Amino acid sequence: MYPNQFNRDRNLSTMKKSQLAIEHFKTLNCAQSVLLCFAGELKLDEMTALKISAGFGGGMGMAETCGAVTGAYMVLGLKIQEEGKTIQDIKAETKVAVKRFNELFVARHGSLKCKKLLGVNISTPEGAAEANERKLFDTICPHLVASSAEIIEQNF
Numbered sequence: 001m002y003p004n005q006f007n008r009d010r011n012l013s014t015m016k017k018s019q020l021a022i023e024h025f026k027t028l029n030c031a032q033s034v035l036l037c038f039a040g041e042l043k044l045d046e047m048t049a050l051k052i053s054a055g056f057g058g059g060m061g062m063a064e065t066c067g068a069v070t071g072a073y074m075v076l077g078l079k080i081q082e083e084g085k086t087i088q089d090i091k092a093e094t095k096v097a098v099k100r101f102n103e104l105f106v107a108r109h110g111s112l113k114c115k116k117l118l119g120v121n122i123s124t125p126e127g128a129a130e131a132n133e134r135k136l137f138d139t140i141c142p143h144l145v146a147s148s149a150e151i152i153e154q155n156f
Helices: 005-014 017-025 030-039 046-063 067-080 087-109 114-118 125-133 141-155
Strands: none
Touching (some): 017 141, 030 046, 030 141, 046 067, 067 087, 067 141
């Protein structure tokens, strides 16, 4: 353990989920950042959470549905799983929760699509270069992962 690891871990455990998502986004993709915030309370192993969500960043690498959104979908699906529910109940309730999440996210940000949220298509070399040049991953994306975590915390 590093000398400051205990204090760092303690500080992370007392952060709001939105702040934690921003902290995670410094080294992880958007989907990983959101899912990892909730892994503990969902009794999901952190490494499993990181592996599951690894391919969802950057709008699944296609600048499509934002990774902060798909990460939230994963959280919602896991939050709804309670003992005694059938898979059909879980699917139906998750569908309702995802729809509500989408409404709240779009109300805040205007879209679910990475390329619309960033204003560039990061799936192309030119778009990725522009996003890096304009520091969109440092300015827009942290706000989106924080917002996803906040929407879940406040509404689900």
